[in-house]
Amino acid sequence: MLKVEHLSYEIEEDGKKQEILKDVSFEVKDGEMLVVTGPNGGGKSTIAKLMMGLYKATEGKIWLDGQDITSLPIYERAKAGIGFAFQQPPRFKGMTVRRLLSLAAGTDLPKHICCGLLSRVGLCAEEYLDREVDATLSGGEMKRIEIATVLVKKHKLCIFDEPEAGIDLWSFAMLVEEFQKLHTEKKESLLLISHQERIIQMADRVMIIDGGQVTKCGPTQEILPYLTGEAISHPQCLKNQGAAV
Numbered sequence: 171m172l173k174v175e176h177l178s179y180e181i182e183e184d185g186k187k188q189e190i191l192k193d194v195s196f197e198v199k200d201g202e203m204l205v206v207t208g209p210n211g212g213g214k215s216t217i218a219k220l221m222m223g224l225y226k227a228t229e230g231k232i233w234l235d236g237q238d239i240t241s242l243p244i245y246e247r248a249k250a251g252i253g254f255a256f257q258q259p260p261r262f263k264g265m266t267v268r269r270l271l272s273l274a275a276g277t278d279l280p281k282h283i284c285c286g287l288l289s290r291v292g293l294c295a296e297e298y299l300d301r302e303v304d305a306t307l308s309g310g311e312m313k314r315i316e317i318a319t320v321l322v323k324k325h326k327l328c329i330f331d332e333p334e335a336g337i338d339l340w341s342f343a344m345l346v347e348e349f350q351k352l353h354t355e356k357k358e359s360l361l362l363i364s365h366q367e368r369i370i371q372m373a374d375r376v377m378i379i380d381g382g383q384v385t386k387c388g389p390t391q392e393i394l395p396y397l398t399g400e401a402i403s404h405p406q407c408l409k410n411q412g413a414a415v
C-alpha cells in the first residue's frame with residue numbers, strides 16, 4: 171500500500187518561494203486504482219514526480235508497504251517496486267526499443283516477449299524493435315513504448331501520468347483494456363493521472379487536485395458528478411466544497 175502524509179513541495183524562483191503542493195495526503199491500497207484528476211497546473215504531475223523521487227518533498231512522508239521511501243533516490247524507489255510512465259517520456263539516442271524494454275525488465279528479453287509487449291500497446295512489433303528511442307519516434311509512439319516499459323514486469327505500484335496524451339483513439343482503446351486487465355488482476359496498485367472519463371470511470375477512487383491541494387477524494391461514483399456536471403467548468407466551486415479525503 172502507498173501512503174502519503176502531509177506532502178508539500180515548494181520551489182524558489184528569483185528569490186521568491188512558491189508552494190506547488192500543500193499538505194497532500196492520500197492512500198492507494200493494495201490492488202486499488204486511484205485516478206488523480208483536476209485542472210491544468212493543479213499539481214498532478216508534481217505528485218507523480220514526488221512519488222518517483224524526481225522531486226524532493228519539502229515536507230511530508232511517503233510510505234510503500236510500511237517502508238519510509240521519502241528520501242530514497244529514484245533507482246531505489248524503482249527497486250522498492252514503483253513503476254513509472256512519464257507524461258513526456260525521455261528519449262535515448264543510440265538505444266533501441268528492444269534494449270530499452272530489456273533494461274526495464276532487468277534481463278535480456280527474447281524477441282517474442284518484446285513483440286508481445288509492443289502489441290499490447292498497439293505497436294506493430296517488427297517495425298519498432300530495432301528503432302532507436304530518439305527524436306524520430308512520434309510523441310504517441312514514444313508514449314506507448316514508455317507504457318510498455320512499465321508493463322514489462324510486476325510492480326507494487328504503477329504510476330501512469332496522462333497515458334492518454336497524444337495517443338490515437340484506436341490505441342487508446344487498447345490501453346484502456348490493458349489498464350482494465352491490470353486492475354482486474356489486482357496484483358498491482360495503480361495511480362493514474364488522467365483527464366479521460368473512460369479512465370476515471372475505471373477507478374475505485376478519484377482524487378481531485380486543484381491549486382496544489384486535494385479538493386475532493388472519494389469513491390468514483392461520488393466524485394464523477396463533480397467532474398461531469400457544473401463543477402468542472404467552475405473549478406472554484408470544487409474549492410468551495412472543501413477537502414474531503
Ligand SMILES: Nc1ncnc2c1ncn2[C@@H]1O[C@H](COP(=O)(O)OP(=O)(O)OP(=O)(O)O)[C@@H](O)[C@H]1O
Nearest residue numbers: 181183190208209210211212213214215216217257
Ligand atoms: N520546477 C518548477 N518550476 C516552476 N514551476 C513549476 C515547477 N514544477 C511545477 N511547477 C508549476 O506547478 C504547477 C503544477 O504543475 P504540474 O505539472 O504538477 O501540474 P498538472 O496538474 O500536472 O498540470 P497538467 O494537467 O497541465 O499536466 C504549475 O503551475 C507549474 O507551472
